[in-house]
Amino acid sequence: MTIHTDTRPTLNLIRLPHGEGLELPAYETRGAAGMDLRAAVDDGATLTILPGKRDLVPTGFIFEVPDGYEAQIRPRSGLALKHGITCLNSPGTIDSDYRGEVKVLLINLGEEPFEITRGMRIAQMVIAPSIQARIFETAEASETKRGAGGFGSTGM
Ligand SMILES: O=c1ccn([C@H]2C[C@H](O)[C@@H](COP(=O)(O)OP(=O)(O)OP(=O)(O)O)O2)c(=O)[nH]1
Numbered sequence: 132m133t134i135h136t137d138t139r140p141t142l143n144l145i146r147l148p149h150g151e152g153l154e155l156p157a158y159e160t161r162g163a164a165g166m167d168l169r170a171a172v173d174d175g176a177t178l179t180i181l182p183g184k185r186d187l188v189p190t191g192f193i194f195e196v197p198d199g200y201e202a203q204i205r206p207r208s209g210l211a212l213k214h215g216i217t218c219l220n221s222p223g224t225i226d227s228d229y230r231g232e233v234k235v236l237l238i239n240l241g242e243e244p245f246e247i248t249r250g251m252r253i254a255q256m257v258i259a260p261s262i263q264a265r266i267f268e269t270a271e272a273s274e275t276k277r278g279a280g281g282f283g284s285t286g287m
């Protein structure tokens with residue numbers, strides 16, 4: 132009898148035609164928080180993002196994020212440091228009921244054009260627990276020590 136001790140949630144991936152041949156998104160190390168996502172641009176083609184411009188990069192996959200979780204699309208620090216490439220809407224939110232292709236919205240904040248080729252690891256995706264709150268309107272907020280203080284009210 133096999134005893135399954137892997138309690139991690141399952142992420143089903145559906146490969147789209149233009150994702151054919153791409154490596155699956157994967158955790159690069161044992162303790163990696165995010166799995167790297169690869170660009171599903173056409174083979175042999177280059178997607179160039181000019182300085183100050185943005186583009187939506189396909190990943191070639193639909194992700195079925197399990198109920199009770201969300202996926203967050205985050206920049207890769209190496210691309211940010213070396214090329215000024217980041218996710219414009221960081222962290223991008225992938226809802227558990229989304230059944231379209233996951234796409235990555237990149238912006239080039241660097242000074243040079245940035246070239247993306249097929250299979251390049253452009254961002255990372257973190258699976259995180261997510262709950263919905265009951266939304267309820269009340270007349271007054273409860274009292275707390277902080278009150279309405281914020282934005283540096285406790286000092287530097
Ligand atoms: O970086 C991202 C962000 C979002 N999405 C997809 C999955 C997500 O579930 C859906 C909607 O995202 P969001 O709620 O951030 O966008 P919106 O502008 O509020 O659009 P909508 O009205 O469709 O919710 O778009 C991506 O593929 N990549």
Ligand SMILES: [Mg+2]
Nearest residue numbers: 224225226229
């Ligand atoms: Mg939305």
